[in-house]
Amino acid sequence: MNRYLTDKLSHWVVLLCAFVSLLILALIAIFTFQQGFPAFREIGIVQFLTGTVWRPGQGEFGILTMILGSIYVTLGALVLSTPLGVGCAILLAEVAPHQVRGILRPMVELLVGIPSIVYGLVGMMFIVPLVREIGGTGFSILAAVIVLTAMVLPTVITISEDSIRSVPQKYKDGALSLGATRWQTIWHVTLPAARSGIITAVVLGMGRAIGETMAMIMVIGNAIRMPTSPLDPARTLTGNIAVEIMYAAGIHENALFATGVVLFVLIIALNSIAFVTRQREQEAE
Amino acid sequence: MSVGCGRDSDAITIISREEGSGTRAYFKSTVMGDTLTTDGAILLPYNGAIRNAVAGDPNGIGYISRGYVDSAVIPLAIDGVSCTLENCQAGKYPLSRPLYFLTSGEATGVTAEFINFCLSDAGQTIVADEGYIRQEGKPWDSPQKLIGNISERGSTTIQPLAEKLANRFMKLYPEVTITISGGGSSVGVKSAGNGTADIGAASRELKSSEMEEYPDLKTHVMAYDAVAIIVHPDNPVHGLTTGEVAQIFGGEIADWKELEFVEL
Amino acid sequence: MGIKMQTSSLSFYYGEKQALANVSLKFREQEITALIGPSGCGKSTFLRTLNRMNDTIPHTRLEGEVLLDNQNIYAPDADVVAVRKKVGMVFQQPNPFPKSVFNNVAFGPRMSGNNQGVSLDEVVEGSLRAAALWDEVKDSLHKSGLVLSGGQQQRLCIARVLAIEPEVILMDEPCSALDPIATLKIEELMQELKKKYTIIIVTHNMQQAARVSQWTGFFLMGELVEYGITRDIFTNPQNKKTEGYITGRFG
Ligand SMILES: Nc1ncnc2c1ncn2[C@@H]1O[C@H](COP(=O)(O)OP(=O)(O)O)[C@@H](O)[C@H]1O
Ligand SMILES: [Mg+2]
Numbered sequence: 027m028n029r030y031l032t033d034k035l036s037h038w039v040v041l042l043c044a045f046v047s048l049l050i051l052a053l054i055a056i057f058t059f060q061q062g063f064p065a066f067r068e069i070g071i072v073q074f075l076t077g078t079v080w081r082p083g084q085g086e087f088g089i090l091t092m093i094l095g096s097i098y099v100t101l102g103a104l105v106l107s108t109p110l111g112v113g114c115a116i117l118l119a120e121v122a123p124h125q126v127r128g129i130l131r132p133m134v135e136l137l138v139g140i141p142s143i144v145y146g147l148v149g150m151m152f153i154v155p156l157v158r159e160i161g162g163t164g165f166s167i168l169a170a171v172i173v174l175t176a177m178v179l180p181t182v183i184t185i186s187e188d189s190i191r192s193v194p195q196k197y198k199d200g201a202l203s204l205g206a207t208r209w210q211t212i213w214h215v216t217l218p219a220a221r222s223g224i225i226t227a228v229v230l231g232m233g234r235a236i237g238e239t240m241a242m243i244m245v246i247g248n249a250i251r252m253p254t255s256p257l258d259p260a261r262t263l264t265g266n267i268a269v270e271i272m273y274a275a276g277i278h279e280n281a282l283f284a285t286g287v288v289l290f291v292l293i294i295a296l297n298s299i300a301f302v303t304r305q306r307e308q309e310a311e
Numbered sequence: 312m313s314v315g316c317g318r319d320s321d322a323i324t325i326i327s328r329e330e331g332s333g334t335r336a337y338f339k340s341t342v343m344g345d346t347l348t349t350d351g352a353i354l355l356p357y358n359g360a361i362r363n364a365v366a367g368d369p370n371g372i373g374y375i376s377r378g379y380v381d382s383a384v385i386p387l388a389i390d391g392v393s394c395t396l397e398n399c400q401a402g403k404y405p406l407s408r409p410l411y412f413l414t415s416g417e418a419t420g421v422t423a424e425f426i427n428f429c430l431s432d433a434g435q436t437i438v439a440d441e442g443y444i445r446q447e448g449k450p451w452d453s454p455q456k457l458i459g460n461i462s463e464r465g466s467t468t469i470q471p472l473a474e475k476l477a478n479r480f481m482k483l484y485p486e487v488t489i490t491i492s493g494g495g496s497s498v499g500v501k502s503a504g505n506g507t508a509d510i511g512a513a514s515r516e517l518k519s520s521e522m523e524e525y526p527d528l529k530t531h532v533m534a535y536d537a538v539a540i541i542v543h544p545d546n547p548v549h550g551l552t553t554g555e556v557a558q559i560f561g562g563e564i565a566d567w568k569e570l571e572f573v574e575l
Numbered sequence: 576m577g578i579k580m581q582t583s584s585l586s587f588y589y590g591e592k593q594a595l596a597n598v599s600l601k602f603r604e605q606e607i608t609a610l611i612g613p614s615g616c617g618k619s620t621f622l623r624t625l626n627r628m629n630d631t632i633p634h635t636r637l638e639g640e641v642l643l644d645n646q647n648i649y650a651p652d653a654d655v656v657a658v659r660k661k662v663g664m665v666f667q668q669p670n671p672f673p674k675s676v677f678n679n680v681a682f683g684p685r686m687s688g689n690n691q692g693v694s695l696d697e698v699v700e701g702s703l704r705a706a707a708l709w710d711e712v713k714d715s716l717h718k719s720g721l722v723l724s725g726g727q728q729q730r731l732c733i734a735r736v737l738a739i740e741p742e743v744i745l746m747d748e749p750c751s752a753l754d755p756i757a758t759l760k761i762e763e764l765m766q767e768l769k770k771k772y773t774i775i776i777v778t779h780n781m782q783q784a785a786r787v788s789q790w791t792g793f794f795l796m797g798e799l800v801e802y803g804i805t806r807d808i809f810t811n812p813q814n815k816k817t818e819g820y821i822t823g824r825f826g
Contacts, residue, residue, distance in 0.1 A: 196668060202628065207656055
């Protein structure tokens with residue numbers, strides 16, 4: 027009887043927690059949409075999404091340059107951080123001697139805790155001047171991608187390493203005993219077996235990348251112009267909101283919330299792509 | 312002249328504040344007029360960030376509150392007047408502006424005492440020490456003892472100065488707690504207007520819309536600030552006219568080479 | 576029959592701990608040798624020295640020699656990968672890869688990349704047939720190997736080994752995780768395979784050793800206590816300890 031009660035109670039507590047979390051999320055989403063909606067109505071969705079001029083003072087609100095800015099930096103960080111992160115994860119999980127890993131892994135984990143403004147400042151002091159050597163002002167998509175890659179890497183590394191490490195030894199033994207070399211085993215058995223965890227790592231990294239704000243503001247230049255090269259400055263959707271929300275009022279404020287709605291939709295789209303990819307990968311074998 | 316380190320072009324890197332900042336509003340009204348800042352301008356949301364960016368870019372130009380200028384950057388002479396404290400105090404430097412504390416109605420209690428302290432000779436000495444421009448100190452009968460909390464919010468230009476003033480005041484009256492936060496001038500106006508802060512800070516004048524919304528707002532000029540136009544120490548250009556600055560930020564002059572004639 | 580493989584004065588250490596002491600054993604071609612002994616006596620350790628799988632465990636040390644066709648597989652110029660291709664291994668727990676049946680069997684040939692003229696399809700089919708699994712999986716070659724039953728998985732692992740065309744097959748308690756019917760199937764299969772391969776099987780089960788093997792070695796605490804023709808070992812053991820073990824007095 028007693029046990030039955032605790033059981034029931036746990037059931038309801040868990041349910042309540044889930045409900046409260048969902049409710050909070052829903053309220054945030056509803057509030058954002060509600061605040062953003064007037065902007066869509068007054069500016070027009072098409073004009074808002076495809077416009078390339080953003081001059082709140084003049085009542086012009088087009089965020090295409092920022093949508094592209096966000097997509098470029100996120101994809102750029104994805105393309106750089108995936109091979110680097112998985113490579114480091116392989117190194118930590120499969121190659122590095124025990125003691126080396128014992129030092130490296132906590133260091134990598136420590137990087138996760140560094141506030142993003144610090145990444146931004148370091149990026150501004152070191153990465154921006156470095157990129158300037160290649161061309162342009164240095165405040166650029168490229169600088170943002172580099173900083174973002176550094177920020178996303180710890181996530182990609184630690185989660186990939188965990189999933190590589192959790193691949194059962196018996197698979198590796200099976201491969202080695204069939205005459206596979208150590209690297210063949212890593213490539214053809216360990217990595218595929220860890221794939222689902224690696225995709226999770228990359229998706230989480232991507233989530234962090236597209237949501238990153240402060241560090242981006244410091245290095246990307248925040249200019250509102252169509253970027254045509256990785257050396258051009260750009261503005262991200264998050265940066266747009268963060269830089270202007272303090273001052274915004276009226277339709278300007280609505281437009282910033284609408285920017286948030288677009289970001290929201292973009293994140294859902296990216297996550298869906300990742301989800302479908304993972305689903306397909308799992309069915310493939 | 313070649314400004315860049317080993318680069319062919321001396322294309323100017325324009326670094327501006329974001330739309331909405333008090334410094335930008337002031338810069339726009341006194342320098343830019345109707346000229347729009349070029350699309351290609353880098354926008355950074357802090358005085359310090361702009362200083363660091365210019366300090367790191369031989370071709371950079373930006374504008375920041377004079378209080379933030381340090382040896383890493385060179386403030387340009389504007390219309391032939393260099394951006395020294397004396398020139399600013401004498402009203403000769405063209406880009407100087409008042410900084411405001413805002414209160415909803417007449418300040419009372421500890422808040423009034425704090426503002427009076429800021430306007431006193433002691434307060435204004437701190438103003439000058441911090442690189443802002445001081446006024447004549449007003450007499451202030453410092454009370455024996457004060458108790459209470461004060462919140463100040465708004466302009467990031469005023470923030471570091473307000474922190475220094477608050478720290479001194481809290482030393483004098485240990486039972487007073489003052490919290491200082493940023494957010495920008497518009498936030499300062501709002502916060503004072505709707506009572507979420509005891510003191511609002513603004514580095515620009517009130518807009519007519521703000522005056523309508525918050526008719527009770529009272530302004531106190533707590534210091535003057537100059538906006539410095541800064542360049543990299545390696546830049547041989549040490550002075551510009553207001554018009555040239557506008558042309559640069561408007562995108563009309565895009566290369567330092569076009570300014571060769573100004574070289575001192 | 577000729578000697579395919581032999582160890583001489585083989586000792587093995589995990590760190591400071593000695594797991595094998597001076598083991599000298601011969602394995603004859605096309606015959607099955609069973610290794611028996613109580614748990615922890617070093618049977619698996621011994622088996623893994625025969626295809627150098629112990630190399631993957633850090634802080635281990637080996638003394639003595641293991642000869643395959645009279646070549647020491649631990650010689651400084653010996654090629655581990657080549658050794659493992661010649662000496663295949665079936666593990667105690669069936670361990671097919673989380674890949675399709677086809678890709679499991681094709682794995683070895685793909686890794687060595689030398690399927691001389693023979694198509695991968697043929698290799699896979701041939702190996703699955705030889706492992707007596709073809710009829711059961713021929714319609715689901717592209718389904719995951721993990722959905723097969725335990726006995727099928729173990730035969731898949733055998734097929735996977737056969738695909739690399741080994742000369743020796745090591746089996747470490749291959750039936751311990753299987754039910755009696757699946758066990759019987761594997762035992763029948765071993766009789767087929769022995770026509771072509773040298774087979775060394777570790778087993779916990781003395782009936783199994785008696786049923787399948789021609790030769791038996793009895794291990795105790797890292798030492799080879801007795802070795803001989805299976806029938807002799809089980810009917811007329813020379814050593815008291817062997818007798819004690821097979822009559823069930825310990826172990
Ligand atoms: N990886 C290892 N590290 C350290 N000791 C081991 C390891 N594997 C086995 N041993 C030890 O070696 C001895 C022999 O083990 P094993 O060869 O597995 O015996 P069996 O297969 O006969 O049960 C045991 O005492 C066991 O604890
Ligand atoms: Mg064993």
